[in-house]
Amino acid sequence: MRDLTCKLLVIGAGPGGYVCAIRAGQLGLDTIIVDARPPGGTCLNIGCIPSKALIHAADEFERLTSIAKGSPLGLSLSNPAHDLGKTIDWKDGIVARLNHGVAGLLKKAGVRLVTGHVRFADGKTVDVTSEAGTQRIKAENIVVATGSVPVELPFLPFGGKVISSTEALSLRALPKRLSIVGGGYIGLEIGTAFAKLGAKVTIIEAADRLLPQYPSALSKPVQKRLKDLGVTxxxxARALGMSDDGKALVAQIDGAEQKIASDKVLVTVGRRPVLTGFGLAELGLEIAGPYLKIDDTCRTSMRGVYAIGDITGEPMLAHRAMAQGEMVAELLAGLPRAWDKRCIPAVCFTDPEVVSVGLTEEAARETGIETISGSFPFQASGRALTTEREDGFVQVVARKDTHMVLGVHGVGAGIAELSSEFALAIEMAARLEDIAATIHAHPTRSEAFQEAALGALGHALHL
Structure with a gap:
């Protein structure tokens, strides 16, 4: 196989990597992207997209079962059923369609896609191994975008009954009893879906509340909903391992060891960056904790080597990686770019959904900023009432002196679709008056944002 050369080599075809490559190709840079998996990375293949497909299917089934039990809407049906295997086939079809879409976009931008496993030879050279052999690629610049993988617990190694989110999203038969170790967003998203499909779900969380990385007020409606769905x-509490016969998860609960009968044990205690196994360590790049150290333009400590996405630290979010990738491509093309993001929206696709954008009141106070805030409950939203989902609220946090919006946080059905409006308000340095004066369509859930701003100003109209 002949050696290849390029201006830019991107290692990893996940959201950050493929966006970086596409943008570089659009700007005329000779670009190669390498990955052993189909393009799209964890997010498209075994993460964000598959989980949202499963969540949607579970929501639809739960809606059917709810109607079968008796609906105030005048609707009726009987004996709803689901086939998880068919759901997975449908999910796999979506993933394949998007894989082809990303590959087509790379081709359209003139990017060469090479499939295989990468290993660094030096800071400008990698060897790519595939079934066809080994190919050497030399590049002027390299972007490392290798992403992250689930954290494995030494006392609950993956295999058999113990699974990660990857295996959970490919199960073709519903486990009757699913135990989940970790009450963060990944465990709750998957746990909620399986509970709606009929599994008996138990969640073990070491903290004193669920979603510990989000403001506590946002997690309370989620916790209530889980209990309503029959989730234990x-x-x-703390997981300790599997029982000797392999039939139960052993956990320390209320100071005593208990055995929880489990058909599957899903471990979701976090993700770790992929920095080993392909010769990166030999380059001697500076590390910041478990991550690669970068500056505000994603440069590493070695000239010509950049890093984006999960390997560069929190928040490990696909849209952060995409923004970094686009910036690096434009910098390499000579355009004036910098990382000047006021906020990165975080969304948890639980039921109800959770959104957190910008600063909380507590975080603002810690930096010495005096704030004012306003909240609006969906119980007072006409649109929420007509969809039978009135749980949750929207809160806006602003500077007391200038009324500039610092943060927007909320929980509620479908609120993920409002996350971009919240982020835009902060990016555009909007004031409470700007939000309050913007005419919001009625009846929509977005009116809660306007009402929260009005409330912070002291004159909410519908509360």
């Missing part, structure tokens, strides 16, 4: 929650 054990907080301030």
């Amino acid at each position: 929650l054990h907080l301030d």
